[in-house]
Amino acid sequence: MATRVDTDAPMISSASQTYDVWKVREDFPILKQTVHGKPLVYLDNANTTQKPQVVIDAIREYYETYNSNIHRATHLLGEKATRAYEAARTKVQHFLNARREEEIVFVRNATEGINLVAQTYGRRNIGPGDEIIVSAMEHHANIVPWQLLCEEKGATLRVIPITDAGELRLDEYEKLLNARTRLVGIVHMSNALGTVNPVKTVIEMAHRQGVPVLVDGAQSAYHMQIDVQALDCDFFVFSGHKLYGSTGIGVLYGKYDLLDAMPPWMGGGDMIATVTFEKTTYNDLPYKFEAGTPHIAGAIGLGVAIDYLNGLGMANIAAYEHELMAYGTQVLSAVPGLQMIGTAKEKASVYSFTLEGAHPNDLGELLDRQGIAIRTGQHCAHPVMQRYGVSATARASLGCYNTTEELDALVRGLHKAKQLLG
Amino acid sequence: MAQSQDEQAEQLVEAFELFDDWDDKYSFLIDLGRKLPPMDEAAKTEENRIQGCQSKVWIVMEPHSEDGEAVLDFRADSDSAIVKGLIAILRKVYAGQPPEAVISYDIEGLLERLGLSRHLSLNRRNGLLGMVQRIKRDATQLSVA
Numbered sequence: 295m296a297t298r299v300d301t302d303a304p305m306i307s308s309a310s311q312t313y314d315v316w317k318v319r320e321d322f323p324i325l326k327q328t329v330h331g332k333p334l335v336y337l338d339n340a341n342t343t344q345k346p347q348v349v350i351d352a353i354r355e356y357y358e359t360y361n362s363n364i365h366r367a368t369h370l371l372g373e374k375a376t377r378a379y380e381a382a383r384t385k386v387q388h389f390l391n392a393r394r395e396e397e398i399v400f401v402r403n404a405t406e407g408i409n410l411v412a413q414t415y416g417r418r419n420i421g422p423g424d425e426i427i428v429s430a431m432e433h434h435a436n437i438v439p440w441q442l443l444c445e446e447k448g449a450t451l452r453v454i455p456i457t458d459a460g461e462l463r464l465d466e467y468e469k470l471l472n473a474r475t476r477l478v479g480i481v482h483m484s485n486a487l488g489t490v491n492p493v494k495t496v497i498e499m500a501h502r503q504g505v506p507v508l509v510d511g512a513q514s515a516y517h518m519q520i521d522v523q524a525l526d527c528d529f530f531v532f533s534g535h536k537l538y539g540s541t542g543i544g545v546l547y548g549k550y551d552l553l554d555a556m557p558p559w560m561g562g563g564d565m566i567a568t569v570t571f572e573k574t575t576y577n578d579l580p581y582k583f584e585a586g587t588p589h590i591a592g593a594i595g596l597g598v599a600i601d602y603l604n605g606l607g608m609a610n611i612a613a614y615e616h617e618l619m620a621y622g623t624q625v626l627s628a629v630p631g632l633q634m635i636g637t638a639k640e641k642a643s644v645y646s647f648t649l650e651g652a653h654p655n656d657l658g659e660l661l662d663r664q665g666i667a668i669r670t671g672q673h674c675a676h677p678v679m680q681r682y683g684v685s686a687t688a689r690a691s692l693g694c695y696n697t698t699e700e701l702d703a704l705v706r707g708l709h710k711a712k713q714l715l716g
Numbered sequence: 717m718a719q720s721q722d723e724q725a726e727q728l729v730e731a732f733e734l735f736d737d738w739d740d741k742y743s744f745l746i747d748l749g750r751k752l753p754p755m756d757e758a759a760k761t762e763e764n765r766i767q768g769c770q771s772k773v774w775i776v777m778e779p780h781s782e783d784g785e786a787v788l789d790f791r792a793d794s795d796s797a798i799v800k801g802l803i804a805i806l807r808k809v810y811a812g813q814p815p816e817a818v819i820s821y822d823i824e825g826l827l828e829r830l831g832l833s834r835h836l837s838l839n840r841r842n843g844l845l846g847m848v849q850r851i852k853r854d855a856t857q858l859s860v861a
Binding site for chain 2: 660685
């Protein structure tokens with residue numbers, strides 16, 4: 295790891311006393327490598343996070359010792375796989391503080407969770423003239439499924455505007471809520487701006503009108519403690535691969551009564567009770583929504599990722615990342631010509647920025663040559679880019695294993711890039 | 717008549733070989749881009765834009781005749797300094813050449829020799845190949861005309 299050069303920079307103090315980031319880093323084998331001959335500085339966590347050894351081991355162990363299909367086997371391996379898969383569901387239930395494990399549906403990712411709600415709850419409950427509200431800082435995953443539904447049903451998508459800092463205009467939201475509103479879809483934490491939205495307030499306001507709320511937790515679930523009962527959200531989705539688990543596994547949480555009343559989406563094995571050519575009856579929750587063989591290894595890996603995060607403590611992670619975030623904001627702000635896109639008061643783990651005279655893609659490439667991985671582009675949030683009048687941004691995003699030294703390396707990398715592009 | 721493609725290519729390869737460090741190579745590439753002949757702002761239209769590039773790239777073909785022979789030329793620009801450097805490399809081996817030479821030239825081989833094909837991200841590569849395709853398409857039209 296590069297040594298610190300800026301001795302005047304603020305130090306992380308309080309959180310680091312209870313959180314040993316250097317020990318955490320030891321758990322992630324990928325972080326030990328060099329890229330282009332430089333130590334890897336991985337700052338693309340909002341895209342996907344790296345995996346701790348325990349998750350990799352759990353997935354390998356499944357395939358090496360008890361790979362089997364679940365819910366139907368009469369043999370020991372199948373029994374073991376079924377138990378591990380269902381144990382993972384229980385871990386997710388507790389992680390989100392859901393009331394019942396039947397409220398946890400395994401899907402591929404947050405995107406699939408939103409599409410599931412749009413295609414089942416949405417198609418049943420939304421009709422011509424109805425309205426769906428989203429915000430101006432949504433990821434495409436929480437825009438397009440609703441647009442598809444609106445097109446099909448003759449409904450309208452309404453958009454909560456945001457301030458220049460990247461905060462929700464709650465006053466405008468209040469005005470948008472009306473008797474035609476059927477659903478609110480809101481991002482908990484913006485992937486393009488880092489804004490953490492006051493979702494509890496958003497939900498309370500919707501509920502006063504009897505409108506259910508879906509929370510897109512793809513970015514929030516791995517940065518802060520989630521309590522779906524305290525939030526009182528009706529649906530909550532997240533992706534396993536951002537929560538230090540594998541790709542291909544995600545979660546849809548839904549309140550039991552809502553999920554139970556929803557028609558199935560995909561048909562196939564495991565989601566049925568009885569099948570005849572005349573009439574098929576469906577399985578109970580959550581299996582009704584889990585057609586076909588699921589990503590068993592992914593679910594087991596996600597369960598272990600949750601164990602791992604619980605071991606570190608979500609509150610500790612949040613506190614550490616909060617201080618790291620403040621440190622990064624300070625050192626990045628000192629880079630001449632750097633403009634931060636998204637300066638909300640409540641913000642976490644994302645630095646989206648432009649650098650004067652430098653195309654974000656060039657920045658990404660020149661940082662990569664220095665071993666620093668960031669994302670550049672539009673972050674699957676074209677409307678956000680349009681809102682700020684930029685064609686793209688560079689985005690550095692934090693995970694539980696990043697350090698102040700890495701943020702210093704980013705700053706040095708930016709200076710170097712600037713000098714080359716000069 | 718412009719220098720032959722091989723002469724141009726050799727000069728580029730020699731220049732790139734002078735640098736041991738990645739940053740010197742990039743610095744040289746970016747500098748090549750800076751020396752590109754300017755492109756008229758009015759020509760930066762959607763029509764002239766190459767699709768498939770993450771950064772914006774515009775290209776206008778300017779074929780003309782030299783000693784009674786049709787040769788290809790083009791002006792291009794990008795909002796990315798690195799892409800401008802890549803455009804400069806394309807100009808070195810394509811500009812002022814007869815269409816047949818443009819069509820048959822092994823650009824992948826040159827990028828390989830410059831050590832660029834290994835370093836270019838897949839996205840950049842696709843964008844660069846988009847430019848090459850556009851140039852070759854126009855060269856083909858020119859050779860038929």
